[in-house]
Amino acid sequence: MTTRNEERHFGGWAAKWITRPAPDHLEWKNYTVEASVVIESKGTSLLIGVQGSGRYCACHLDSDQQEVTFNLIEHGIHTELERAPAPELALAPAAHAIRLVWSGTEVCLYIGERLVLSADAGAIRAGTIGFRNEEGEAAVIRDLRVYDVQGRALYVNRFYDPSTLQFTAGSIHPSGSGLRLSERELSLCDKPVPADSPRFRTTFRLASEVKHAALRVYALGWYELRLNGRQADDRVLAPANTPYERTMLYDTYDVTGLLNQGGNAIGLWLGNGYNMNYSRWGWKWKRDKAFILQLDLTLTDGTRRQIVSDSSWQTAGSPLLLNDIYDGELYDARLNDPGWDTSSYSAEGWTNATEAESPQGLLEPNMQPPVRPHDRLAPVRSFAFADRTIYDFGQNIAGWVSATVQGAAGSRLTLRYSELVDDEGRIDPWTNRNAHAKDCYVLNGQGIETYEPRFTYHGFRYVEASGTGELLDLKAVPIHADVREAGHFASSDELLNQIQRNIRWSMLNNFVSIPTDCCQRDERTPCLMDSAVVEEAAIHNFDMRLYYRKWLRDIQDSMTNPDWAGDKITLPWHLYWYYGDAEPLREHYESMQAYIDHLKAAWPDGIVKEGFGDWCAPNEDGWEQYFREVEIVNTSLYYQQALTVSKAAGVLGKEDERQRYGVLAEEINRAFHARFYRGEGIYGNGSQTAQLMPLALGMVPEDQTAQAVAGLVQAVAAKGGYLDTGIYGTRYLMDVLADHGQINLAYAMLTRTAYPSFGYQIANGATTLWEQWSFKGGMHSHDHAMFGGIGASFYTRLAGIRPLSPGYEEILIQPSIPDGLQAAEASIDTVRGTIRAAWRKEEGRLVLDITIPEQVKGSLRITAHGSSDMLHDQKLAFGHQVIVVDW
Numbered sequence: 072m073t074t075r076n077e078e079r080h081f082g083g084w085a086a087k088w089i090t091r092p093a094p095d096h097l098e099w100k101n102y103t104v105e106a107s108v109v110i111e112s113k114g115t116s117l118l119i120g121v122q123g124s125g126r127y128c129a130c131h132l133d134s135d136q137q138e139v140t141f142n143l144i145e146h147g148i149h150t151e152l153e154r155a156p157a158p159e160l161a162l163a164p165a166a167h168a169i170r171l172v173w174s175g176t177e178v179c180l181y182i183g184e185r186l187v188l189s190a191d192a193g194a195i196r197a198g199t200i201g202f203r204n205e206e207g208e209a210a211v212i213r214d215l216r217v218y219d220v221q222g223r224a225l226y227v228n229r230f231y232d233p234s235t236l237q238f239t240a241g242s243i244h245p246s247g248s249g250l251r252l253s254e255r256e257l258s259l260c261d262k263p264v265p266a267d268s269p270r271f272r273t274t275f276r277l278a279s280e281v282k283h284a285a286l287r288v289y290a291l292g293w294y295e296l297r298l299n300g301r302q303a304d305d306r307v308l309a310p311a312n313t314p315y316e317r318t319m320l321y322d323t324y325d326v327t328g329l330l331n332q333g334g335n336a337i338g339l340w341l342g343n344g345y346n347m348n349y350s351r352w353g354w355k356w357k358r359d360k361a362f363i364l365q366l367d368l369t370l371t372d373g374t375r376r377q378i379v380s381d382s383s384w385q386t387a388g389s390p391l392l393l394n395d396i397y398d399g400e401l402y403d404a405r406l407n408d409p410g411w412d413t414s415s416y417s418a419e420g421w422t423n424a425t426e427a428e429s430p431q432g433l434l435e436p437n438m439q440p441p442v443r444p445h446d447r448l449a450p451v452r453s454f455a456f457a458d459r460t461i462y463d464f465g466q467n468i469a470g471w472v473s474a475t476v477q478g479a480a481g482s483r484l485t486l487r488y489s490e491l492v493d494d495e496g497r498i499d500p501w502t503n504r505n506a507h508a509k510d511c512y513v514l515n516g517q518g519i520e521t522y523e524p525r526f527t528y529h530g531f532r533y534v535e536a537s538g539t540g541e542l543l544d545l546k547a548v549p550i551h552a553d554v555r556e557a558g559h560f561a562s563s564d565e566l567l568n569q570i571q572r573n574i575r576w577s578m579l580n581n582f583v584s585i586p587t588d589c590c591q592r593d594e595r596t597p598c599l600m601d602s603a604v605v606e607e608a609a610i611h612n613f614d615m616r617l618y619y620r621k622w623l624r625d626i627q628d629s630m631t632n633p634d635w636a637g638d639k640i641t642l643p644w645h646l647y648w649y650y651g652d653a654e655p656l657r658e659h660y661e662s663m664q665a666y667i668d669h670l671k672a673a674w675p676d677g678i679v680k681e682g683f684g685d686w687c688a689p690n691e692d693g694w695e696q697y698f699r700e701v702e703i704v705n706t707s708l709y710y711q712q713a714l715t716v717s718k719a720a721g722v723l724g725k726e727d728e729r730q731r732y733g734v735l736a737e738e739i740n741r742a743f744h745a746r747f748y749r750g751e752g753i754y755g756n757g758s759q760t761a762q763l764m765p766l767a768l769g770m771v772p773e774d775q776t777a778q779a780v781a782g783l784v785q786a787v788a789a790k791g792g793y794l795d796t797g798i799y800g801t802r803y804l805m806d807v808l809a810d811h812g813q814i815n816l817a818y819a820m821l822t823r824t825a826y827p828s829f830g831y832q833i834a835n836g837a838t839t840l841w842e843q844w845s846f847k848g849g850m851h852s853h854d855h856a857m858f859g860g861i862g863a864s865f866y867t868r869l870a871g872i873r874p875l876s877p878g879y880e881e882i883l884i885q886p887s888i889p890d891g892l893q894a895a896e897a898s899i900d901t902v903r904g905t906i907r908a909a910w911r912k913e914e915g916r917l918v919l920d921i922t923i924p925e926q927v928k929g930s931l932r933i934t935a936h937g938s939s940d941m942l943h944d945q946k947l948a949f950g951h952q953v954i955v956v957d958w
Contacts (some may be wrong), residue, residue: 084287084434086379090361090427091269091386093215094225096260097122100197101220105170106214110163115210115252116142117171118201119178121259128152128195129203130171130180130188134163139180140325141190153190156494157182166213168267174220195895198948201238201259204252211249214505216494222401223392224266227348229505235347235357237263247351248505258787262361262807264347268391268526271339271362271424273384274414281330286337289321289434290362293344293526297412298329298337306441307550308528311584312345312597313625314354319430320437326366332648337378338412338765339364342394342526344382349396353596354585354625385421386412392585394526397506397593399488402522404515438706439621440553443582447473448547454496459537460886462545467532467839467854469580469590470550471510473523480541483507485538488531488593490853498535502852504592514540523548530580530591532838552582554613557900563893563911566822567865570829575857577840581856584928586622589842589852591806599626601857602685603638604798608862610649611899623655629661630683631670633708638714644719650902651878656719667716670709677742679705685760685797686857687826692848699797700760703747707764708799709737731921740770752778758923759786766811767803780811793827794820809868809887812938817868818889820853821861829858870897870908881928884908884921884947890936897921903927917958925949 082106104117105522112131115225121127130877131140137160141153159167170181172190178186202212230236230250233243240258241595242253252258286303288296289310296303303324311320339423341360349355390406393399410416451465458679467490476484487510491499500508508529512522523544528550536542560571581587581601588598602622609615618640629636640663643655670679684701717732743765747754755761765771769777786795796804824830827844835846842855871886879901888910896909904924911918923929929947933956935939943956 072459072852079648084363084365085377086363086365087381088361088363088427088429088457089271089380089382089384089424091271091424092422093359094265094267094440096199096226096263098197099199099217099225100195101152101173102177102225103173103216103218104169104217105201105218106169107166108132108169109166109211109213109249110160111209111211113208113721114160114205115208117169118259119171119173120195120202121201122196122198122261124257127198127201128178132157132160132167132169134160134368134391139187139188141178141180141441152194153188155188157187158184159187164350177772195276199260199263201257201258202241202250202252204254207252208254209252211244211251212247215250215722217752221392221406223388226260226263226403227266228263229348231284231349231787232347232351232357234265234608237261240770242453246748251732266343266393266395267358267396268340268389269386270341270381270411271384271386272336272411272416272418273380274334274336275378276334276765277330277332277368277370277376279374280332281327281368281369281594282371283369283424284325284327284527286324286326286364286366286440287321287790288324288364289319290338290339290341291358291430292346292360292362294342294362295325295525296327296338297340299331299335300410300413301329301917303329305443306346307444307525308442310494311437311439311621312354313432314628315356315430315432316433317628318399318624319432319434319782320361320439322436322437323439330368334414336414336416337366337410339362340391340525340749340786341391342391344396344526349884350596351595352594359427361430380424382424382426384424385418385692387418387421388426390570391525395507396527396595397508399508399510399526399527399529401511401513401879402524403513403522404522405513405516413849436477436619438617439584442550443553444470445549448549450545450547454492456497459540461492461498462534462536463492463837464526464532464547465532465578466547466576467549467837468549468576469583469854470528470548471524472534473521473548474512474536474542475519475521475544476512476540476542477516477519478514478516479516482514482540483538484512484514484522484536484542485539487535488529488591489533490531492533498533501847502530502591506591506593508591508784510539519543524811528583528590530589533598549579550583551579552584552618554579554582554615554618557614558612558866558898560862560870560895560897562869562895564822564891566824566830567892569833570821571862571865573829573833573838573840574608574856574862575612576838577854577856577859578605578612580839580854582618584621585625588857589855591852591854597625598634598857599608599629599638600686601798601855603634603641603860604802604922605856606638606642606645608860610645611863613865614738614900616646616650616652619733623659630666633670633679633705634684634686635711636666637712639663640715644715647719647722648874648877651880653722653877655769656722660719660723663716663719663730667713667735670712671735674709677706678702678740678746680711681705687843688760688797688800689795689844692843692845694849695851700755700758700764703755703761703764704799706743706746706767707770710736710743710770711768713739743770745762749755752780752782754782756778757782759790759795760784760797760805761804762786763796763807764798766807776811780807780813783807784813784816786911789818792816792819793823793825795827798857798860803865805861805868809864814868814887814889814892815936823889862952866897869895872899872906872908874899879903879906879927881904882923883930883932885932885934886910888936898922902928912958915958917956919954919956920951921947921954922951923947923949
């Protein structure tokens with residue numbers, strides 16, 4: 072422990088980065104190695120007890136001879152110790168689950184669940200692991216894990232990222248996963264990043280009561296902060312995910328109420344979090360776990376003190392033997408040591424921490440709402456089988472379960488998570504892809520026990536519980552960023568209401584410290600495109616100001632295509648428009664400007680030819696089928712983004728740049744029409760997306776608008792009245808149709824129940840949005856928010872609440888009213904107060920119930936169905952009012 076009593080401003084960091092002494096991989100012994108091995112040619116060898124290239128033991132997998140041999144290799148001399156047949160290897164190039172167990176005097180090799188070979192382990196020495204290919208051999212190694220005799224993970228490598236290979240030879244397989252070894256390659260595990268879950272503690276005494284105590288902490292790895300035997304608060308999965316090489320966001324806690332006069336203790340528990348096994352498409356820590364912590368104290372006697380992390384802190388392992396963002400946890404409660412986070416704990420066997428090298432990124436305060444657990448869900452039904460029970464929580468969520476269990480010491484409870492079950496009610500892990508999604512709890516046998524994961528999360532509706540422990544209670548724990556609910560929408564149509572619920576849940580499930588693409592499979596990455604299309608819908612449903620301010624700083628360096636990196640242009644404008652906050656425009660204007668200048672240089676003819684396009688429109692499956700209307704979508708977005716920079720320049724008083732980017736937008740629109748306009752209102756091939764994008768973004772000349780809308784209606788008819796759009800087309804579908812007298816068509820498309828439609832998803836049990844319109848395929852998540860952009864239209868078109876100036880200073884209420892819908896209502900908590908608009912049809916009349924805050928100027932317009940004829944037009948007074956219109 073270090074304390075500092077200086078009377079000074081505590082704004083800086085006096086603390087040190089610390090970690091636990093790094094385990095030496097050359098001293099590994101009595102361990103288990105697991106891997107998925109694909110033999111591409113002839114065979115490969117798994118090496119253990121490696122001290123260098125001169126001496127080790129090798130288990131050779133020979134697919135030609137269908138056998139395995141266990142050999143001692145010493146200075147180039149091979150001594151065979153054991154041989155056994157392995158007919159399974161004839162299936163090469165299939166993936167084989169290989170497990171090599173070195174335990175005391177014996178070494179055993181398993182392929183799948185079958186014990187294939189056992190041999191005397193006397194020749195094995197302590198050392199690291201490796202792989203070796205002889206002439207003509209080639210293999211791919213995936214999902215490598217090394218455990219000690221307790222089952223504690225020493226090392227885990229999914230081989231996702233070339234920068235975290237940590238082996239002396241080989242390369243990442245072209246699929247993006249796996250260590251590929253060619254012939255005559257020797258590859259040794261070198262400087263492995265540990266996969267453990269260490270704890271740290273320090274104690275200190277205070278001479279008087281605490282007046283104020285602020286604690287700052289940041290970790291490379293998810294952390295749990297504890298003081299005097301209690302968790303500091305209920306936040307989870309902290310710290311926030313960021314581009315770590317640039318920015319690291321530390322958390323600040325007010326811990327005044329957790330400290331005492333006299334003895335005190337701080338405990339910190341670390342997990343892997345966004346470590347090297349996180350997707351290569353995400354921001355991640357590529358080095359060992361470490362942390363920095365500083366507690367600034369003001370005591371009632373006027374004394375100021377600091378408690379800081381340094382090498383005097385103590386460290387030890389934990390009962391958490393395995394933790395992984397995708398795979399889950401293994402927790403052995405027999406290793407519990409109660410009180411480790413209190414001042415009276417003896418700390419026998421704990422060692423001193425060591426100072427760690429400071430990371431590259433800049434430490435800055437985290438202002439984003441933390442990720443927290445929310446209201447727990449009880450199962451709505453279960454499916455009992457002989458050796459397991461499947462629990463259905465009735466709602467697809469992101470999070471985990473809390474289990475109450477009892478049984479003998481060493482009994483196990485195994486929990487497997489999935490979004491789907493098969494026809495018999497068994498877990499179907501299809502959408503998990505390569506995520507194992509499994510938590511295992513080993514009981515300590517001391518009565519009723521409760522287990523809840525710390526350093527993982529899952530996307531699921533169903534949980535399979537099995538094992539020898541008696542399960543007493545199981546609750547699902549949803550987790551998401553603590554964004555306040557700011558909007559409400561409901562209607563007389565229950566299908567429409569369920570779509571709204573699915574949109575809302577999908578957003579929340581993917582709001583961790585970054586807006587993720589999905590929450591169940593081995594991705595969960597910061598996906599700019601998926602975020603961009605739903606941001607307006609999110610802003611209508613939740614208070615997203617601080618959340619999106621953090622996200623904007625994360626993505627400011629992105630310079631790809633408009634359907635991806637364009638989020639850095641449109642989001643600052645959304646924050647300005649909906650919250651009246653010009654600061655994001657000021658902060659990010661240079662980045663916005665640089666991006667548009669980059670696009671202009673990259674695409675001098677004004678047509679953007681690369682990107683994702685209208686991603687995941689209805690398709691026959693297969694990667695190439697997911698792209699749709701790439702040039703039309705990206706060029707129209709380029710136009711929108713250039714125009715947005717022009718408007719931002721105007722807000723910021725940059726008149727020359729307002730004009731310049733306005734002219735650029737006009738040039739892009741001319742190039743768009745020269746390239747895509749076919750005459751008679753038809754764009755491109757006349758698809759729904761091709762018609763929607765220029766109409767939605769204001770690119771169509773007024774005298775061609777009616778024809779363009781007719782072309783859209785024709786495109787819908789060509790698909791039998793069903794949508795044929797991906798994430799961008801779906802976002803704008805209702806806006807365009809409603810604004811051009813086609814609200815009945817929009818409503819009919821929205822409420823269909825056959826494929827492809829939201830109703831089809833719901834008819835197949837969906838409680839969140841799917842990644843594809845179809846149920847299963849090569850890339851199917853059942854919890855993707857990206858189709859939720861249409862949710863903004865529920866507020867702006869069906870309920871009709873539209874801001875006419877930034878921050879809702881002036882609004883228009885103009886609902887688009889389908890014949891088949893009897894009522895709709897929405898409310899939005901704006902920066903000026905709550906706006907509410909509701910309508911219902913009542914015996915030939917339209918009854919509107921409207922509430923407007925005092926600081927808002929409002930107008931109401933009601934137009935006749937299918938035309939622009941005005942039925943009612945009036946200014947609205949502030950406060951609550953009921954207006955009746957003949958209908």
